[in-house]
Amino acid sequence: xxxxxxxxAWDHLDEVVERAPAELRKGPRGGGRDRDAIASHVxxxxxxxxxxxxxxxxxxxxxxxxxxxxxxxPSSPQGESATGWPLAYGAxxxxxxxxxxxxxxxxxxx
Numbered sequence: 001x002x003x004x005x006x007x008x009a010w011d012h013l014d015e016v017v018e019r020a021p022a023e024l025r026k027g028p029r030g031g032g033r034d035r036d037a038i039a040s041h042v043x044x045x046x047x048x049x050x051x052x053x054x055x056x057x058x059x060x061x062x063x064x065x066x067x068x069x070x071x072x073x074p075s076s077p078q079g080e081s082a083t084g085w086p087l088a089y090g091a092x093x094x095x096x097x098x099x100x101x102x103x104x105x106x107x108x109x110x
Contacts (some may be wrong), residue, residue, distance in 0.1 A: 002071045002091035009098040010064065013042065016102045024108035032108065038101050049094050052085040067094070 020035045033041065043060050050056070050063050055070050057063040071091055085093075 002088065002095075003068050006071065006091055006095055006098075007068060009095045009102070013039070013098050013102040013105075016105050020105045020109045024105065025110055027108075035105055038105055042098055042101050045097060046094065049090065049097070053087065053090040 017035060017039050022035050024032060024034050024038075026032050046060070046063060046067075047058070050067055053067065053070055055063060055066045057066050071087060073087075
């Protein structure tokens with residue numbers, strides 16, 4: 001189940017990025033990142049999140065594939081990966097981060 005949700009979150013972000021204008025509406029105080037900067041941030045943050053789940057891969061496509069594989073493995077009796085994050089928490093954290101920024105792009109699109 002976490003695998004399907006994570007893949008759906010990534011797919012949704014990809015669709016949102018494809019539809020959104022490159023320049024997004026600025027925030028209430030005039031700041032905020034544009035579409036490509038947000039998308040890049042999501043990919044860069046996945047490096048740290050993946051490491052917390054025991055996946056060390058720099059190539060984004062390969063890393064995502066390994067994350068999906070890793071989430072199908074049984075966790076330890078304590079529910080943690082070898083590096084400390086419980087697999088369920090790691091999946092929820094990544095999904096939340098991806099969707100949060102997808103929604104940010106949608107909200108700030110003209």
